[in-house]
Amino acid sequence: MVLVRGEDPAVVAGELRAVVEELLEGRDRGMVVEEQGGGGEELSLAAVLDGLGTPPFLADRRILVVRGAGRLSTAEGRQLAEALGGLAEGVWLVLEGSGGTVPEPLVRAVREAGGSVVERSLRARGARQEAWAAVLGRSPVRLTPDARALLEQHLGDELGRVEGILAGAAAALGPGSRVGADDLLPYLGAAGGTQPWALTDALEAGDLPGALRALHRLLDGGQLHPLAVLKILERWADLLLSVEGGAWGTPEEAATALGARSSYPVQKALRHAGRLRPEGVHRALALVAQADLDLKGASGLPPEVVLEVLVARLARLSRRPATRPTGRRSGR
Secondary structure (H helix, E strand, O other), X not given: OEEEXXXXXXXXXXXXXXXXXXXXXXXXXXXXXXXXXXXXXXXXXXXXXXXXXXXXXXXXXXEEEEEOHHHXXXXXXXXXXXXXXXXXXXXXXXXXXXXXXXXXXXXXXXXXXXOEEEEOOOOOOOHHHHHHHHHHHOOOOEEOHHHHHHHHHHHOOOHHHHHHHHHHHHHHHOOOOEEOHHHHHHHOOOOOOOXXXXXXXXXXXXXXXXXXXXXXXXXXXXXXXXXXXXXXXHHHHHHHHXXXXXXXXXXXXHHHHHOOOOXXXXXXXXXXXXHHHHHHHHHHHHHHHHHHHHHHHHOOOOHHHHHHHHHHHHHHHHHOOOOOOOOOOOOO
8 A cells, every 4th residue: 555645736736646656557557546535525534445355457566556545534534544454465556645644643544554555755864856757757858957957947846847848748749759949948837936935945045046046936826925935034033032142952942932833943943043143133133124114115225126136135144254363353
């Protein structure tokens, strides 16, 4: 059995297709695959439980695909977990867990039964690169390094569009073709969006080009209003101030004290606040506060320009050395 989960339904759907295709091993899909919860229909737990115990008919295997496992309640997840032991011989269970949180008892039961859990979240460290590698590993064409870089830069976190773009390139250029950046351009379509943490991660790295790319993706096409982008940066700066100077034993202790749902952003904030030192943290807060005034008309600059200036200043602040070299300054 296999559980595929992640927050992006399109990414999870692509991985799910790949899992089912691998299990089919050339068999007729119509004879082998049964789906529950697909096509917008409500997932029926009773139908799923019945399907677990139904052996294959006129085939040597049956693939039961259950969509919407992320919408199961904890009680339903526990009930399904308990039923996994009664899986009929020849039945392969594939669970799709996007659009919610898969109950932990069910995740644990899949692992304990020897199944695999395929994670396709973009939020964990290194997960974005792993998700990109998985999607491109199924590509019907061979991308050159510059074509891959163009595709990643163009789409940002919209991995759900990758398969369609590559399928279009394969249809026009032939499956297995070597595709360069110039060959790929006609199939790209509109630029994709990004997630808010792409902006703050770039700022913490002092990566000005990356931060500006993330900013423009958030703004392009009205994905976010400039004031909403500023609110992201305000929350980021407020977290830096909250952790700065605190006598925290561990990031988990800090997260608990601050009422944060996850220790991961707190851990990043602790690391970045340590690099900036108190004067850097306070400078970041002052820059964000000034941008708030400027967006409300204090400067007369267009909102996009105000945010570009703010992002440039914050990125430059992150690149500054934490301490000044000692010694006398030379006169001019």
